[in-house]
Amino acid sequence: MTLLQLGLVVLAQVAQVAGQVLLKRGMTRTQGRVARVAAGTAMLAFWFFAWLKLLQGLDLSYLYPFEGLSLVLLVFASRTFLGERMERSAWIGVALITTGMILVGLN
Secondary structure, three states: OOHHHHHHHHHHHHHHHHHHHHHHHHHHOOOOHHHHHHHHHHHHHHHHHHHHHHHHHOOHHHHHHHHHHHHHHHHHHHHHHHOOOOOHHHHHHHHHHHHHHHHHHHO
């Protein structure tokens, strides 16, 4: 994996999380709903096309574990931007996912 590919992986996962947070905010608030939903949809579209580009150059079995990054980022984003509370089991899950990503990355 090149540095450019790694950067695109991280950017794609950040876009996916941002898209989900924007959609959640757009669907739970009346003011600015259309703008938030549109921005969330745009972020998810960027993620989709970035993912397609990454699939061209990387094996799926190598690339797919990076999806775990979005789960980890989503837990932090939900807590930070949406004020959601996380139980201990969620943090244990984040630790396990992170450990798995590191193990796959070492392969």
